[in-house]
Amino acid sequence: MIETPSLLEILYEDDWFAVINKPANCLSVPGRGPDKQDSVLYRAEQHFGEAFAIHRLDEATSGLILVAKTHECQKRMYAHFREREVTKEYRALVRGRLIGERGVVRKPLRCDWPNRPRQIVCTDEWSKDSITLWEPICYEGNTTRVRLTPHTGRSHQLRVHMQSLGHSIIGDEFYDPEYSTADARLLLHAYRLEFQHPFTGAWVAFVAAMPF
Numbered sequence: 001m002i003e004t005p006s007l008l009e010i011l012y013e014d015d016w017f018a019v020i021n022k023p024a025n026c027l028s029v030p031g032r033g034p035d036k037q038d039s040v041l042y043r044a045e046q047h048f049g050e051a052f053a054i055h056r057l058d059e060a061t062s063g064l065i066l067v068a069k070t071h072e073c074q075k076r077m078y079a080h081f082r083e084r085e086v087t088k089e090y091r092a093l094v095r096g097r098l099i100g101e102r103g104v105v106r107k108p109l110r111c112d113w114p115n116r117p118r119q120i121v122c123t124d125e126w127s128k129d130s131i132t133l134w135e136p137i138c139y140e141g142n143t144t145r146v147r148l149t150p151h152t153g154r155s156h157q158l159r160v161h162m163q164s165l166g167h168s169i170i171g172d173e174f175y176d177p178e179y180s181t182a183d184a185r186l187l188l189h190a191y192r193l194e195f196q197h198p199f200t201g202a203w204v205a206f207v208a209a210m211p212f
Contacts, residue, residue, distance in 0.1 A: 008043045011064070011206060016073040016199050017054070018044065021208045022065045024185040028056035040065055055081055058156065060173075063090070063190025064208045076198035081153065089192035090148040090158055091137070091210060094167040095178065098144040102135040105161040109154045118174050119156040121164055130154045132161040143170065158188065187212050 009021040020040055022028065027039035044051035044067045052074040054066040068074035080086050108127035112118040131151040138145050144167065148158050159175050162168060168176040171183040189212070194205040 008040070008047055011208065013069075016069055017077065018048070018051075018067050018069065019193070019206045020044065020065050020067060022057055022062055022190075024062040024211070025060055027059050028065060029053050041067065054078065055153070057190055058159075058186075058188075060171075060186035061090075061188045061190060062185070062208075062211055064193045064206055065190065066193070073198055077195075080195050080198065084151065085195060087192070087194040088150055088153075088190070090150070091189050091191045092146050092148055092158065092162065092169045093140070093187040093212065094144050094146055094162050094169050095176070096142060096144065096167050097139055098134065098136050098146055098165070098167050100136070102133065105132045105134065105165065106130070107161060107164055109157060109160055111155070117155065119154070119160050121160060128152070128154055130157050130161065132158055134162075134165075159186075185212075 010018050011021055012019040022040050027036065029041040030037045030039045041051055041053050048069055050069065052068040052071060054068050054074055054077045057063065057065050066077060068077060107121045107130060108123055109119045109130045110122045110127040112120040129152060133149040135147045136144050137147055150157055159169055159172055163175040169186060169188050170176060171179065171186040173179050189210060191210065192207050197204050
């Protein structure tokens with residue numbers, strides 16, 4: 001692990017990309033306005049000189065995020081994500097006891113336009129198919145530590161799908177009915193990424209230690 005002056009936690013880097021452990025409540029890419037410039041991508045640009053976004057995590061979510069060092073790497077990794085050739089695993093702590101060995105949520109999602117950036121389950125023409133696999137890891141009191149594997153990459157997908165099961169992710173200001181401002185953070189973490197290296201062809205896997 002390499003700690004940089006710009007507060008990037010770099011878990012791996014080579015000539016083409018870097019794997020970064022994004023902290024919770026940090027933007028993936030700059031937003032609008034000078035107060036929204038600090039982000040993983042901005043910090044990567046300061047550190048590497050050039051950096052290009054490959055994918056994003058919600059601001060509130062922590063964990064693995066990839067940053068390309070070249071346009072060609074960005075292009076190739078875009079294709080990996082578009083063709084769903086990247087295996088993604090998240091970990092979360094949800095309310096209640098999620099019963100069952102494993103399950104699948106397949107519910108279409110779209111933006112809740114009057115309440116952006118919230119998303120909703122909907123079946124109209126603007127909705128997109130969304131698939132999440134869930135598997136309980138253990139129970140902790142009246143909560144469940146769960147493994148989540150998205151087969152699609154919709155905005156807020158894991159958060160809305162777990163809410164739709166009646167097991168909201170703890171600390172979710174948009175979808176947890178028991179959310180409190182006393183909650184330190186959203187308990188959702190991008191834990192593992194696996195894919196074929198876009199240049200060497202080797203199968204690579206990365207894990208970011210759980211922060212909660």
